[in-house]
Amino acid sequence: MHIILIGAQGSGKGTQAELLAKTLNVRHVSSGDLFRKAFAEQTELGIQAKAYIDRGELVPDALTVSMILDEIQSLHGIQGTLLDGFPRTVAQAQALDRGLQRIGQHVDTAVYLAVPREELLKRLSGRIICRAHQHVYNIYTHLPRTTGVCDIDGSELYQRSDDAGPAVQRRLDIFFNETIHVLDYYGAQHRLIEVNGNRPAEQVQTTILQEIQHSLTPTALFSAPLPHKMLTGEADSPYSGFPS
Secondary structure (H helix, E strand, O other), rough: OEEHHHOOOOHHHHHHHHHHHHHHOEEEEEHHHHHHHHHOOOOOHHHHHHHHHHHOOOOOOOHHHHHHHHHHHHHOOOEEEEOOOOOHHHHHHHEEEEEEEHOOOOOOOOEEEEOOHHHHHHHHHHHEEEOOOOOEEEOOOOOOOOOOOOOOOOEEEEOOOHHHHHHHHHHHHHHHHHHHHHHHHHHHHHEEEEEEEOHHHHHHHHHHHHHHHHHHOHHHHOOOOOHHHHHOOOOOOOOOOOOO
16 A cells, blocks of 8 residues: 655644554655665665755656655565655656556555645744754644753754745745646546645544545555554544544
């Protein structure tokens, strides 16, 4: 089972990716994390990608797809994936489909977290992250226990320069002018789920799980079944106490 998570910056995509990966027992594959890992390990693909970045050029789609396919193949079909941060364009989505077809696999569904632009701007303007491992907090919705310190690793919290001022507007412009077309691509293939992301994270996750259950083919469901008690709201669901 391969799921793509699509959402603008500030949509809660990172939070949902972590929750869903644990709940569905799939590997969370972030294109950014793959690049950082490849750079650190100095793999052949990592060296090639870094050469483009050092020249100030975009990494070719084929190279990024190769990294993602290597990660998927390393799982040997035992575990599915949740792709986060890729594809960002229709060309990348097409390249990913071709790559997966070569290894006899495919994208099962794409989930879009829909959040109004005004809310995204508010969330991003309040977002702070830790220097050590990029854990995310928000001065409006998710404060750390100690001001300026990450609850998880104790590192300093800071605001990214591109989470403030005109930079935020530019990032959202790129999403709504370019990445948004990826929705049309998967929608035309009847593989798109749109979820209202302007709600508490637990409610968003419950809706995503329900929609995935309804959309996946019997084969995909058999190979990676969703947790029954999570979906039915029985007592041992970690979110059974939240309103639906």
